[in-house]
Amino acid sequence: MQIDLVSRGMFMRALSKSAPASLLILNLLFLTPADSNAIGKAQKRKENSSNTRSRALNRADLKSAEARLAEMGYGTGRNGLVAFQKYEGRKITGQLNRDELAAIMSSSAPQAKDPGYKHVEVDLDRQVLLLTDDAGAVTKILPVSTGSEKHYREKGMSGLAYTPRGRFRIYSKIGGWRKSPLGLLYYPNYFSDGLAIHGNPSVPQTPQSHGCIRVPMSAAVDVYKQLPVGTIVLIYDKQSFVSAKEWIGREQ
Known part of the structure; x- marks a missing residue:
């Protein structure tokens, strides 16, 4: 459609007396090819931006x-x-x-709740285990599954599946598999009354053990090597944290 200058002027005067919606018609009528191209490019950029946010990871x-x-x-x-x-x-x-x-x-790297000395922490709320170096800086964080806090009765045994809170020390270790009354433990590190930090093929996202602290099989040997007998183990939730720094002070 072509509109000469005279006709264009008459058309504009007519539009000035009509409803505002007519301005949209005017804009559409007088778009040049360059204008149309610019709008198309803008729309393309918008689509590309959306695709970038949702595109698959490379x-x-x-x-x-x-x-x-x-x-x-x-x-x-x-x-x-x-x-x-x-x-x-x-x-x-x-x-x-x-x-x-x-x-x-x-994100920032996790920090130990009780820094300053070598130990291991188990955060029951988060269901993670933190290994530290001699200065108490976190070197490794692992997913764990702890006691379900439910009563169990199986294999002739019964009790409450509970992981105790508090300060402990590794008192015994077994390299390899160990058969316990309630199942197999891989490279167990015992910290309290037969409870251990050990590898297990099943490490659910939530607390599901009988009371032990399960770590992934792939990490069990490394954990075993880093927890010699005597290593301090801190197990806590939001209400139960207790520092073991006084133990360190007595030993120095």
């Missing part, structure tokens, strides 16, 4: 996530991501997406 994204998880002490793979999600109070999926990637890249 290899570089995965490497960045694993590098940051390892740097913070979570390790790599699904267990590392689950430990991160547990510690940060996120939905536990074990799957990496753009939201999880953003959270990983913006």
